[in-house]
Amino acid sequence: MKKLQKQDPQIYSTIKKEIKRQNEELELIASENYVSPAVLEAMGTVLTNKYSEGKAGHRYYGGNQIIDEMEFLAIERLKKIFGAEHANVQPLSGSPANAAVYMAFIKPGDKVLGLKLDHGGHLSHGHPVNFSGMLYNFVQYGVNEKTGRIDMEEVRRIAKKEKPKMIVAGYSAYSREIDWKGFKKIADEVDAYSFADIAHTAGLIAAGLMENPVPYFDVVSTTTHKTLRGPRGAVIMCKEKFAKQIDRAVFPGMQGGPHNHINAAKAVAFGEILKPSFKKYATQVIKNAKAMADEFIKLGYKIVSGGTDNHLFILNLGAKGIGGREAEQILEQIGISVSRSTIPNDPNPPMNPSGIRIGTPAATTRNMKEKEMRKIAKLIDEAFRNKADKKVLARIKKEVKNLCLKFPVPAK
């Protein structure tokens, strides 16, 4: 970054500080990860200079032969990973991808069935402050109060009563396997479109460790920067019969020119996913989440649904007398990032809910294993028990930093 340092020392210095923070602190936010040096390199290229409105092979600008070659590679790799009939790799991020999906299939005012937000759903699945909740008529299913899991008979009952045009499954804070076939069956019974948003678990599905909705569902969206370990962005996959309407909704419906440098980086990440080493990584992500959840249970904590099948779990701190926001702040003091999270039927408001969401994709990219996960759970518990003791927190922060320095993040 020599040129940047010379020309713009202010921005250069913020980037240097963020590099240091990422190296010395522990990332347990379930939606974050560290990309490889190759993915990072692809993002910082002159592909950003090119306008390529349209899709590969059909552009509204000249000079796109090479960009076409790159985009076709990204599409082919993605289709191979998930067994998709059709793929669009241009969505700029998860929320715009979902906007394009709704635009392709339904009209403003139409009814959509999704998971309650405080039960693990995403903003773009009908939250009133989000475009989805403003434009469409969202109705909701929830998780079972006792099990913390989705009850398919309950989903069927609500779907039959509400008769939605579309059913959305796939979540931001749900730690269990999803019955995609069951969802597709219900969607068929009520003549609704089936939409899977696999933003969180796509990497685990790509590795063959969780069920894949792509063979069953009409349309599937995912971000590329979470467990897929690619650049910030998203993709949409669908059945061939919906290819045209999806492509048109992405462009010209939602977006202008694609971000070619990012799409090249997506292709690089997909190339990494197609290698055997990615399956090893994804397997360890799940092992790590299970080990950490198990350690928290041993330490007397409650976990929503009692455990995890994937890369994350929700710690219910209600009984510990610590709010989600407070927990987030305590952990910030020891160099650990987590995100506050609602628990199903949370008695507290979303700004200070009763839980935190913990995920292992980033720590696993640093090569941490079960042993480190158990140690981290113990450090978090110790911090909670000594939340007012600055000395203890300072000592734990040092321990977290030492642990992090032993497991460097991938760097150029």
Ligand SMILES: *Cc1c(COP(=O)(O)O)cnc(C)c1O
């Ligand atoms: C993260 C996420 C998104 C949105 O992704 P952005 O890139 O932040 O817009 C959409 N859906 C689900 C389920 C997510 O977890």
